[in-house]
Amino acid sequence: MKKSAWLLSGLLVLASLTGCQQNGVKIGVSAPISGDIAALGQSTKNAVLLAQEEINAKGGIDIGGKKQKVTFIIEDDENKPESAATVFQKMINQDKVVAIIGSQSSKCSNAGAPIAEAAGVPQISPWSTNPNVTKDKKFVFRACFIDPFQGKAVAGFARGKMKAQTAAVLYDVASDYNKGIAEVFRDEFTKAGGKIVGFETYNTNDKDFSAQLSKIKGASPDVLFLPNYFNDVPLQVQQARKLGMTCKFIGSDGWDNQELIKMGGKDMEGSFFSNHYSPDVDRPASKTFIANYTKKFNTQVDAAAALTYDSVYILVKAIEKAGKLDPKAIRDAIANTKDFDGATGAITFNGSGDPVKGAVMIRIDNGKFVFDSAVN
Amino acid sequence: MIATAIQQLLNAAQLGAVYALIALGYTMVYGTIRLINFAHGDIFMLGGFVGFLLVSVIPGLPVAVMIPLAMFITAMIGVMIERVAYRKLRNAQRMSLVITALGVGIFLENLVRILVGPQARQIPAQLPNKVLKLGGGVVITEDKILVILISLALMVILWVFVNRTLIGTAMRAVADNRDAVQLMGVNLNLIIATTFAVGSALAAAGGIFFGQAYSIDPYMGIDLGWKAFIAAVIGGIGSIEGAVIGSFLLAGVEVLTVAYLSSNLKNGIAFGLLIILLLIRPNGIMGRAELKKV
Numbered sequence: 029m030k031k032s033a034w035l036l037s038g039l040l041v042l043a044s045l046t047g048c049q050q051n052g053v054k055i056g057v058s059a060p061i062s063g064d065i066a067a068l069g070q071s072t073k074n075a076v077l078l079a080q081e082e083i084n085a086k087g088g089i090d091i092g093g094k095k096q097k098v099t100f101i102i103e104d105d106e107n108k109p110e111s112a113a114t115v116f117q118k119m120i121n122q123d124k125v126v127a128i129i130g131s132q133s134s135k136c137s138n139a140g141a142p143i144a145e146a147a148g149v150p151q152i153s154p155w156s157t158n159p160n161v162t163k164d165k166k167f168v169f170r171a172c173f174i175d176p177f178q179g180k181a182v183a184g185f186a187r188g189k190m191k192a193q194t195a196a197v198l199y200d201v202a203s204d205y206n207k208g209i210a211e212v213f214r215d216e217f218t219k220a221g222g223k224i225v226g227f228e229t230y231n232t233n234d235k236d237f238s239a240q241l242s243k244i245k246g247a248s249p250d251v252l253f254l255p256n257y258f259n260d261v262p263l264q265v266q267q268a269r270k271l272g273m274t275c276k277f278i279g280s281d282g283w284d285n286q287e288l289i290k291m292g293g294k295d296m297e298g299s300f301f302s303n304h305y306s307p308d309v310d311r312p313a314s315k316t317f318i319a320n321y322t323k324k325f326n327t328q329v330d331a332a333a334a335l336t337y338d339s340v341y342i343l344v345k346a347i348e349k350a351g352k353l354d355p356k357a358i359r360d361a362i363a364n365t366k367d368f369d370g371a372t373g374a375i376t377f378n379g380s381g382d383p384v385k386g387a388v389m390i391r392i393d394n395g396k397f398v399f400d401s402a403v404n
Numbered sequence: 405m406i407a408t409a410i411q412q413l414l415n416a417a418q419l420g421a422v423y424a425l426i427a428l429g430y431t432m433v434y435g436t437i438r439l440i441n442f443a444h445g446d447i448f449m450l451g452g453f454v455g456f457l458l459v460s461v462i463p464g465l466p467v468a469v470m471i472p473l474a475m476f477i478t479a480m481i482g483v484m485i486e487r488v489a490y491r492k493l494r495n496a497q498r499m500s501l502v503i504t505a506l507g508v509g510i511f512l513e514n515l516v517r518i519l520v521g522p523q524a525r526q527i528p529a530q531l532p533n534k535v536l537k538l539g540g541g542v543v544i545t546e547d548k549i550l551v552i553l554i555s556l557a558l559m560v561i562l563w564v565f566v567n568r569t570l571i572g573t574a575m576r577a578v579a580d581n582r583d584a585v586q587l588m589g590v591n592l593n594l595i596i597a598t599t600f601a602v603g604s605a606l607a608a609a610g611g612i613f614f615g616q617a618y619s620i621d622p623y624m625g626i627d628l629g630w631k632a633f634i635a636a637v638i639g640g641i642g643s644i645e646g647a648v649i650g651s652f653l654l655a656g657v658e659v660l661t662v663a664y665l666s667s668n669l670k671n672g673i674a675f676g677l678l679i680i681l682l683l684i685r686p687n688g689i690m691g692r693a694e695l696k697k698v
Contacts, residue, residue, distance in 0.1 A: 063623070066522030201668060229667045233627045235618035238415040239662035245541075246408050259524050263618055270535060271411070272543040291526055291619065 052097035053089050053353065055343065056119030058112055058130030058140060061104035064233065065257050067287045068132055069104070071333035072154070074325045076100050076129065079340040082320075089344055092351040098344070105131050109139035116140035120147045126353050127151065129339050132332055133257075134158030134205035141168045150359045152343055154335035157281065158208045162381030167359050169381040171339045171372070172304050172331075175205070178280055179212025179255075181387045181403040182302050186251050186278055187220040189389075189401070190300070196226030196249035196275075198240055198264060200256050203232055209255040209280050217253075225249050234260075241268050251276045258285040262292030269295050276300075284331045289395050296392045300400065304331040305372040306388045308399035317371040331372065338370035407540035412663040413656075418548050418617065420655030421555035425610030426632030427639070427647040428562060429603030435579040435642040436599045437494060439501050443485065443508035444607060445629015451478040451608025452620035453516055456527045467530035471554075471612055475605040482604025483597045491593070509625070517622040527615035551613045558609060559648055562602065566644060571598060579642065638678055640691025649689055654678075 059072035080100050087095040101123050105112035112131050119125045120143065127150040131137045137156035144151035145165045153161055153170045157178060162168045186192045195217050199210035214224050225247035228240040241264070244252065252268065252275050254261050265277055279301035289296060307318050307329060317337055321329050345368065346361035347353070365383075368375040375383045386404040390397045426448050433441045455474040458465055465473075489508050493501050531547040538544060566572040574595050577585045586592050614620065614628070631654065639650025654674060661673045685691070 062517060062522050064524075064621070228662070231671065233623075235614070235624070236415075236419050238418070239412060239659040240667050242408060242411045242415060243663055243667075245411075259619075259621075270533075270543075270545050272535060272537070272541075287523060291524065 052099055053091070053347065054123055054125045055098060055100050055340075056116075056123060056125035056128040056130070057100050057102040058105045058115045058119070058128060058136065059102060060107035060132055060136070061102070063107040064259050065107050065133065065285075067258070067285050068155075068330070068332050069107075071285070071330050072130075072132060072336045073102055074321065074327075075333040075336035076102060076340060078321055078324055079337055079344075083344060090348050091353065100129075100340075101125060105136050105140075107133055107136060109135050112136035112139040113143060116143040120144070120149050125149065126347070126355065127343055127358060129154065129336065129343065132156065132336075133203065134161055134208070135203050137161045137170075138204055141165060144168060148355050148359075150343070150346075150355055150362055152339040152362070154339040155281075155332045156205070158204045159382075160204065160208075165381060167355070169342075169362055169377065169383075171335045171342065171370070171375060171383065172281075173385045173387055174382050175209040175280075176212050178302050178387055179209045180216045181389070182209075182253065182255075182278060182280060183213050183216035183220055183222075184403070185300065185302070185389055185401075186217060186253070187222050190251055190276060190278070192222060192250035192276075194223045194225045194247070194249045195251045195253055196228070196244045196247060197224065197253045197255070198226075198228045198230065198237065198244065199254070200232055200260065201229035203257075205282065206255050206257075210253070213253050213255065235263060237264050237267050238271065241271050241273065244268075245271055245273050249275055251278050253278050255280045255282065257282040258288040259291075262288060262296065265292055265295045265299070281331055284390075284397070286328050286330070289392070293395075297394070299392045301390050301392075302387050302403070303390045303397075304335060304385070304387065306390060306397070306399035309388065309402075311371075311373070313369045314371045334371040338368070338372050338375065341370065342368055342375065407542045408663070410538075410540075411542050412659050414542070414544055414548065416655045416659035417552050417652070419659065420652035421552050422610050422614050422628070423632050423635045423651035423655055424559065424648045425555055425606045425613070426628060427636040427651045428559070428644060429607045430633050430636040431639070431641055431644060431647040432575075432599050432603045434636070436575060436596055437490075437501075437578075437582075438498065439490065439505065440633070440641075441603075442502065442505040442629070442633075443512060444603065445625030445632065446509040446512040447478065447482055447485075447604050447625070448607040448611045448614075448628065448632075449620065449622065449625035450481060450512055450516065450611070451475070451604070452527070452611030452615040452624070453520060454478050454481075454608060455612035456525060456615060456620060457520075459528055459530065470530060471609060474612055475608045478608035478611075479601040479605040482600040482607075486597060486600040491596075494596075509629075513622050513625070520622070522622060524619040524621040525615075526619045527612060530616060547616060551617065554609070555613070558606060559644075562606065563644060565602070571595065575599060634675070634678060638681055638688055640685075640688025643688070643690040643692075646688055646690030653689075 059069045061069040084097050088097040103115040105115045132155040134156040137153040145167050151168045157175045159174050197210050200206040226244040277299040281303050283301040318329050349361040350357035365377050388402050389400040391400040429444045454477050531550050533545050533547040574590050578595050635650040635654045636647045639646025658674050661670050
């Protein structure tokens with residue numbers, strides 16, 4: 029009796045040990061693989077797969093002197109908050125991931141963050157710029173700047189370089205990111221001495237903006253700020269031009285995807301937007317990443333891909349520094365990240381979940397995203 | 405001031421025309437087999453993609469051929485869906501049919517997503533699209549005028565078809581009493597298949613116009629399908645004139661709310677009006693009360 033109990037428990041321990049070794053390190057990824065910004069989900073997936081390949085080619089993640097292979101569990105949150113919540117629950121409770129990368133849009137990260145925080149699982153969002161994502165949370169980080177900074181940068185650019193006296197805003201009121209940055213821009217542009225002559229909204233999935241744009245046209249602004257994702261912006265710009273509007277367009281990091289040019293074409297020329305980085309800025313870490321990414325996937329890098337790649341490596345470095353797969357230790361290691369040399373620039377966390385980073389302004393020139401100026 | 409108002413009415417006319425092309429399919433199918441065909445919004449999406457694929461596969465295909473061809477192909481798909489998914493359930497509980505329709509919709513969305521990809525696309529400009537200045541700051545593009553005119557023409561053709569032809573008469577008869585029609589020797593399957601074909605063809609036209617003016621993606625049918633369904637209900641589901649009136653009314657209320665109140669209130673006011681209207685006229689503007697045999 030006693031003997032068989034020992035044998036049984038011995039077998040169980042053995043089974044769990046081999047189980048551990050076989051599974052390696054499991055990291056969850058929540059990304060918009062389908063839905064309205066699916067093109068960005070593809071960039072996320074590409075960046076993660078590239079990092080996974082690189083890490084495992086070197087034998088895996090070095091945990092306390094032993095190398096363990098890493099597996100990324102990529103789940104589709106459809107760019108819907110309710111799906112993101114389900115994905116976070118599933119990855120934490122069923123897959124038992126050690127940490128989560130994602131999600132990309134702020135509305136989805138806002139839905140997932142409380143779940144990761146409550147479970148004590150470290151989360152790094154690559155691309156969510158809305159301040160609420162990390163606010164009052166210990167386990168939630170991001171790899172990008174936040175909207176109060178970005179909105180101020182764009183408003184300053186519109187007042188300064190574009191010499192705009194008046195501006196109008198058209199934004200998706202049902203999305204946290206769009207709404208947040210629209211409000212920051214309104215306040216900052218007014219503070220800088222400009223006048224907001226139109227502040228109009230629409231709802232996610234609307235395709236006809238002619239009513240809002242006709243109204244804005246009546247106020248004839250110098251610039252129209254469109255803090256929306258790359259799938260909506262081309263339609264807005266085209267419809268504005270078709271209504272005979274002649275103002276300049278300005279946007280934010282949600283513009284950064286090739287789909288913007290593919291659909292918007294000529295109408296996008298001469299517009300500006302703020303972004304996390306520009307491939308034109310000469311940095312070794314950035315150059316290597318862009319070269320490997322374009323070679324493997326034969327497509328251009330967008331900021332979301334670069335930020336996802338950085339998020340993965342911030343996490344991997346933190347796991348190695350922690351030396352064990354303990355969420356609390358990993359969390360502390362992420363929080364102590366100093367001068368991480370990422371594809372999107374140096375990343376340092378100063379006690380909060382938000383890194384200190386600069387922004388760049390990008391100009392659209394002959395169908396290309398061209399570096400215009402840096403904002404710190 | 406007046407210029408902006410005219411501009412907004414033109415905006416509403418284009419939106420209303422697209423709503424109407426979808427709403428007609430809802431109303432016709434409901435009229436004949438009492439099914440709220442929730443897959444209809446996705447047939448609208450499918451029509452847009454059929455047009456997109458035709459233009460991509462055969463470059464230089466004239467628009468006067470592309471639109472009828474895409475309408476025909478989509479009509480055949482609509483007939484096939486009825487044959488495969490709905491016919492066997494025709495006499496089942498109405499709830500089974502509605503659930504099946506929802507399933508067909510989800511199937512179509514995912515099929516297109518896998519085959520064509522999830523990105524939004526635009527159908528390359530086929531209709532002339534120069535910007536015309538009408539004076540006083542009012543502008544309209546040529547394709548906008550054409551979309552409104554072609555849609556209205558299709559609606560008139562449909563009205564003549566339903567009210568002045570033999571098969572149209574049979575359709576109305578099926579709507580009145582399905583069992584009696586069969587006793588008179590009318591081929592019920594043929595009539596119902598025709599209804600699906602016509603409804604799908606109109607939705608395809610809507611999808612193509614939408615894909616040229618805005619963009620198409622696998623999920624576009626969900627929101628627009630709901631809006632068009634609501635337009636059909638406002639007009640009185642089952643009534644063709646009602647679907648058209650309801651569509652232009654809904655588009656008008658939406659656009660005017662944005663123009664003169666606030667874009668934040670667009671859906672709130674539009675659907676608030678819907679509720680009030682249905683409280684006053686539970687069967688919609690043109691609808692009639694259904695007599696239940698006891």
